[in-house]
Amino acid sequence: MTDISHVNLRLIDTTVLLIFLSLMRHRKATEVAREMGLTQPAVSHALKRLRTLYEDPLFLRRAHGLEPTALAHELEPKIRRIVRLLSQTLENPDQFDPASTATDLRIGAFDYELTTVIPKLAAEMRTLSPSINVHAYPLVYTEALDALVHGRLDLAIGYFDIPLRSEATFVVEDLYSERYVLAGRRGHPLLSDNPTLEEMAQADHLLVSPHGLIRNRVDEALRMQGYQRNIRTVVPSLFAALSIIENSELVMTLPERVAVGNWQPFDIVHKPLPIDVGDFQLQAVRHARDANSPLHAWLLENLRRIVSS
Structure with missing residues (x-):
């Protein structure tokens, strides 16, 4: 050419x-x-x-x-x-027409959101605007925020602890409240009844983390009570983790919506944690440059409606 x-x-x-x-x-x-x-x-x-x-x-x-x-x-x-x-x-707020807009929406999310939110969002976009495509990328935490800063993402979905100094850079919106549960294979002896704190600490745990062994709010709550999780296996993806616990004696902590949505495909069960670790918010984060974008406002409006249902 x-x-x-x-x-x-x-x-x-x-x-x-x-x-x-x-x-x-x-x-x-x-x-x-x-x-x-x-x-x-x-x-x-x-x-x-x-x-x-x-x-x-x-x-x-x-x-x-x-x-x-x-x-x-x-x-x-x-x-x-x-x-x-x-x-x-x-574009302006009065003229934006999703039915005639042709673009790609680039969304960063972790396995949890890729499992629970992105499939519904992609299906909804095909109905509302056939020319708007959803491209999801497995970017989390600082990776997702960095991609937003450099214009490689339109939106990031997940749990973010954004420093105060960065609040002017990002627009953060809470989508819904979530809590952790303890999950394992059907018939697991630990999950035949509500486990005690000591039983949970003594069990062999699996952790989902794309960056290796990390400690989160569950570990901090256990530490305050003099316990710690016995983490035996770390994998980077949710589906690998669900497949492993389905066929082993390992247990894992999961957001409740993920456990509820996957008990049949992976034949798992879940129970409440024997310790209060507090709820956490699933958040949608965009860069401040897109705060007044009608496209992003429309996306968030539909995202809120999808997760609320």
């Missing part, structure tokens, strides 16, 4: 870019024409301009419709970013 010149750039306008994205989604020129209120010859003419510009067919005719070429797949995220930037220049 030749270098893009000013002459070539004149072949591109917003309509051509939107037609390209619509073709990637529908794979049929007739569907694109109907969606955008254009004639089919207008769609074909736009595609011809793109083929000339990129010196590539971009879409191959097949019995089921149009099949994107490798270059078309490569161009799609770049063109989405261009359309997103153009859209942002026009």
Whole structure:
């Protein structure tokens, strides 16, 4: 492909870019024409301009419709970013229309949120705005906050203890209150009844942590009573942990919603902790630069509604 010149750039306008994205989604020129209120010859003419510009067919005719070429797949995220930037220049709270906005929402979350929140959010986005994509990344704590600062994320979901000096940098919103429970395989002797504090401390524990052995509020509460968890296994992901406790004598502390949502797939049971470690808040964090963004306000509105249900 030749270098893009000013002459070539004149072949591109917003309509051509939107037609390209619509073709990637529908794979049929007739569907694109109907969606955008254009004639089919207008769609074909736009595609011809793109083929000339990129010196590539971009879409191959097949019995089921149009099949994107490798270059078309490569161009799609770049063109989405261009359309997103153009859209942002026009946005204001009164004009934002999710049904016509094409963009990617980049969300950082840990396994807990990826299990309980992100699936519902992604499904809701497909219904409310087919051109808004949800991209989730396994970023937590300082990694997620750093990605927000550098513009690599639109939103981070999780538990954050944000220092006072950083409060002006981020906008933090509580989504819901959560508490820890003790979970293990069905039939585990420790979970046949509510365990005592001593029984919990003596059990073999599994810890989910992407950064190795760490201590949290459960360990601090136990320490205040003269106990400590006997952590025997540390794994970086939730699904690995659930699979392990389902088939072993290990137990683990989990947010209650995660335990409730996974008792059938992994055949686990859970009981209240024998010690009060306090509730914690699942939070949504965005950068201050997005505090007045209608896109982010709309995202948070739907996120609050999803988690409340």
